[in-house]
Amino acid sequence: MLRVGMLTSGGDCQALNAAMRGVAKSLYEQCSEVEIYGFEDGYKGLIRCQYHIMKPTEFSGILNQGGTILGTSRTPFKRISEPDEDGSDKILSMISTYKKLKLDCLVVLGGNGSHKTANLLSQKGLNVLTMPKTIDNDLYGTDMSFGFQSAIDIAANTIDCIHSTAASHSRVFIVELMGHKTGWLTLYAGMAAGADIILIPEIPYDIDIVADAIRKRTKSGKHFTIIAAAEGAVSKEEAQLTKSELKAKRKKEEYPSAAYRIGAEIFQKTGQEVRVTVPGHVQRGGQPCAYDRVLATRLGAKTAELILEKKYGYMTCVKENKIDVIPISEVAGKTKLVDADSDIIKQAKLIGLSFGDESV
Ligand code: F6P
Numbered sequence: 001m002l003r004v005g006m007l008t009s010g011g012d013c014q015a016l017n018a019a020m021r022g023v024a025k026s027l028y029e030q031c032s033e034v035e036i037y038g039f040e041d042g043y044k045g046l047i048r049c050q051y052h053i054m055k056p057t058e059f060s061g062i063l064n065q066g067g068t069i070l071g072t073s074r075t076p077f078k079r080i081s082e083p084d085e086d087g088s089d090k091i092l093s094m095i096s097t098y099k100k101l102k103l104d105c106l107v108v109l110g111g112n113g114s115h116k117t118a119n120l121l122s123q124k125g126l127n128v129l130t131m132p133k134t135i136d137n138d139l140y141g142t143d144m145s146f147g148f149q150s151a152i153d154i155a156a157n158t159i160d161c162i163h164s165t166a167a168s169h170s171r172v173f174i175v176e177l178m179g180h181k182t183g184w185l186t187l188y189a190g191m192a193a194g195a196d197i198i199l200i201p202e203i204p205y206d207i208d209i210v211a212d213a214i215r216k217r218t219k220s221g222k223h224f225t226i227i228a229a230a231e232g233a234v235s236k237e238e239a240q241l242t243k244s245e246l247k248a249k250r251k252k253e254e255y256p257s258a259a260y261r262i263g264a265e266i267f268q269k270t271g272q273e274v275r276v277t278v279p280g281h282v283q284r285g286g287q288p289c290a291y292d293r294v295l296a297t298r299l300g301a302k303t304a305e306l307i308l309e310k311k312y313g314y315m316t317c318v319k320e321n322k323i324d325v326i327p328i329s330e331v332a333g334k335t336k337l338v339d340a341d342s343d344i345i346k347q348a349k350l351i352g353l354s355f356g357d358e359s360v
Contacts, residue, residue, distance in 0.1 A: 001033045001034070001035060002027070002031055002033060002034040002035070002104055002307070003034075003035050003037065003102055003103045003104050004023075004027065004034065004035070004036050004037065004103065004104060004105055004106075005036075005037045005039060005046070005051070005098065005103045005105070005106040005107065006020060006023070006036055006037065006039065006054075006070070006107045006109075007038070007039040007042055007043065007045060007070060007107075007108055007109070008020070008042060008068040008070050008071070008072045008110070008133070009042035009043055009072055009073070009075065009108060009109065009110040009111075009113075009114035009117070010042065010072065010074055010110050010111045010112075010113055010114045010134070011072070011074070011111065011134070011135075011284060012066075012067050012068050012072050012284055013134055013135045013146070013147025013150070013151070013284050014066050014135075014146070014147050014150035014151070014284070014285075014287065014288035014289070014292055015146040015147055015150065015288035015292035015293060015295070015296035016067070016068040016072075016109055016133055016146075016147075016296075017062035017063070017065045017066075017068060018062070018063050018064075018146070018292065018293045018296035018297055018300070019131050019133065019146060019296035019297070019299055019300045020059065020062075020068075020069070020070070020109065020300065021059045021062055021063055021300065022296055022297040022298070022299065022300015022303070022304070023036075023107060023300040023301075023303045023304050023307075024054070024056070024059040024300075024304075025301075026300065026301045026303075026304030026305070027304045027307065027308075028056055028059075030304065030308055031308065035053050036053070036054045037051045037053055037054070037101055038051060038052055038053075038054045038058075038069075038070050039051045039070065040052075040070060040071050041070070041071040041072060041073040042070075042071070042072045042073045042074070042075055042110075042114075043073075043075040043090075043094065043114075043117055044073050044075055045070075045071075046093075046094045046097050047075070047084055047088075047090050047094055047097070048093070049096075049097045049100070051097075051101070063293055063297075064287050064288065064293065065287070066285055066286050066287055066288065067285075068109075074113070075090070075117065076113060077113050077117050077120075080117055080120065091120065091121075091124070094121060094126075095124055098121075098126050103126075103127075104127060104310075105127035105128065105129060105307055105312055106121065106126055106127065106128050106129070107128075107129050107130070107131065107307075108128060108130045109131045109133045110130060110131075110133060111132075111133060111134035111136065111138075111139060111145070112134070112139060112335060114130070115130060115139070115315070115328060115331050115333075116332045116333055118328055118332070119329055119331075119332035119333075122312070122328050122329070123329075127310075127312035127313075128312060128313060128328060129303050129306055129307065129312060129313075129314055129315070129316070130314070130315040130316075130328055130331075131146075131296075131299050131300070131303055131315065131316055132144075132145035132146070132299070132315060132316070132317060133145055133146055133147050134147055134148070135147040135148055135150070135151035135185060135283055135284055136148070136178065136179055136182055136184060136185060137182070137184040137185065137336070138179075138181065138182040138184060138335050138336050138337070139315075140331050140334035140335060140336045141317050141326040141330055141331040141334075141336075142315070142317035142318050142319070142326070142331075143317075143318045143319060143320070143321075144295060144318045146288070146292045146295045146296040146299065147284070147288070147292060148184065148185065148188075148292075149289050149291040149292050149295075150286070150287070150288045150289040150291075150292045151178070151185055151189075151283045151284060152185060152188045152192060153289050154282060154283050154285075154286065155175075155177050155185060155186075155189030155193075155228075155283055156188075156192035156193040157193075158175055158193075158277065158282070159192075159193030159194075159195055159226060159228060160193050162175055162226060162277060163193070163194070163226065166275075167223070167224050169224070169273075170223035170224055170273075171224055171272065171273045171274065171275055172214060172224070172225045172226075172227065172263075172266055172270070172272050172273065172274045172275070173224070173225070173226050173227070173274075173275050173276075173277065174227045174229050174259040174262060174263050174266075174274065174275070174276050174277070175195070175226065175227070175228050175229070175259070175277045175278075176229050176230075176231055176257055176259035176276065176277070176278045176279075177189055177190075177228060177229070177230055177231065177279070177283065178230075178231055178280075178284070179200070179201070180201070180230075180231055181201055181232055181335055181337075182200070182201060182202065182230075182232070182335065182336070182337055182338060183198075183199075183200020183201055183202055183203070183230040183232070183233070184338055185283070186198060186199070186200050186228050186229065186230040186233075187200055187338055187344065187345075187348075189228060190228030190353075191344075191348055191353070193226075193228070194226070195226045195227060195353070196213070196217060196222075196226050196227065196353070196354065197210060197213055197214075197225065197227040197228070197353070197354045197356060198227070198228050198229075198348070198353060198354075198355055199227060199228070199229040199230065199233035199258075199262065199355065199356050200230045200232075200233060200338060200355070201230055201232040201233060201234055202337050202338040202339075202340055203338075203345070203355045203356070203357050204234050204235055204236040204239035205233065205234075205235055205355065205357060206235065206236050207235060207262075207265045207266070207269060207356075208269065209354070209356050209357065209358065209359055210227075210262070210265075210266065210269075210354070210356040211269035211270050212360075213225075213354040213356070213360055214270050214272060215270060216360065218272075225272075227262070229258055229259050229262055230258070231257060231258050231259075232258070233258050233262065234246070236357075257278060259276040259277075259278060260276055263275075263276050295318070298323050299316045299317075299318075299323060302316040302323045302325070311325075313327055313328055313329070314326065314327055314328060315327075315331050
């Protein structure tokens with residue numbers, strides 16, 4: 001009997017179910033004796049031994065379903081060595097659950113934080129395989145994570161909707177998109193929906209340059225401006241601060257989020273009326289787009305192939321349009337950032353998009 005543990009960890013995203021279905025269907029198809037142990041709410045289920053043996057029917061009808069049928073939670077890696085609520089050691093508990101259930105391997109669907117824990121479990125001798133999920137697309141080692149394209153569609157649609165009202169009212173609209181450390185989602189959604197200014201953490205902005213870009217549009221007869229700003233957008237001065245200095249600065253400012261802060265600065269500089277839209281978790285919700293369904297299915301099938309070959313310690317990934325694998329140890333602890341000198345940024349600048357970093 002092949003025994004496979006499975007869990008979804010961290011923030012949910014679209015196509016988690018499609019990915020699990022991809023693994024399960026392939027295993028059921030290729031192996032006559034397989035049991036899949038679904039852990040509830042991410043690593044929490046593994047720590048507390050909360051699971052159920054999944055029925056093949058649970059994987060039917062979920063290809064286009066958002067969220068995760070297993071539930072998820074955040075189990076921060078930085079607190080993984082602290083005792084669980086009942087005082088037990090989280091790491092030892094995870095290992096003990098794995099051994100008690102006689103698992104052949106554990107499949108983790110997760111983002112950056114989840115990969116650190118997966119790597120730790122792998123180093124402790126567990127057979128672990130991972131799959132890249134996140135709307136942020138910031139996992140190192142894969143060109144694409146599932147969830148990203150679906151989130152772009154939602155975020156771009158939000159900006160599309162803002163366009164008509166922005167034009168009618170001659171206002172500056174700021175749409176704040178998810179991404180604390182990286183701006184992939186904001187970059188792609190902003191470009192897809194024709195934002196005028198894009199502000200992302202990797203390219204710190206100068207508020208005077210942002211204000212100039214708005215004035216330039218006004219002068220050319222365009223009476224509205226749409227700004228796509230990542231929740232982690234920072235100014236050039238802020239980019240020089242340490243993590244704790246920035247935290248202290250944010251605390252003092254008392255703006256609910258980045259877009260409100262930037263909006264206040266723009267109003268002060270230009271006198272133009274500013275409105276803020278924060279779609280928030282809408283970006284992670286609803287059905288996966290067709291691209292994500294295919295991607296998740298392919299990554300799932302590849303994960304199953306690795307299980308059948310008993311090749312462990314890898315994340316399935318996308319490299320140059322091909323489904324590939326990369327050691328989890330190479331992924332854990334790194335973040336894939338937008339390169340300010342990359343082609344996409346150059347092309348965006350060529351069409352006149354401002355990133356608030358240099359005058360246009
Ligand atoms: O990592 C995915 C993500 O959606 C980020 O873009 C966002 O900053 C964060 O999760 C929000 O986390 P939570 O759902 O815990 O509020």
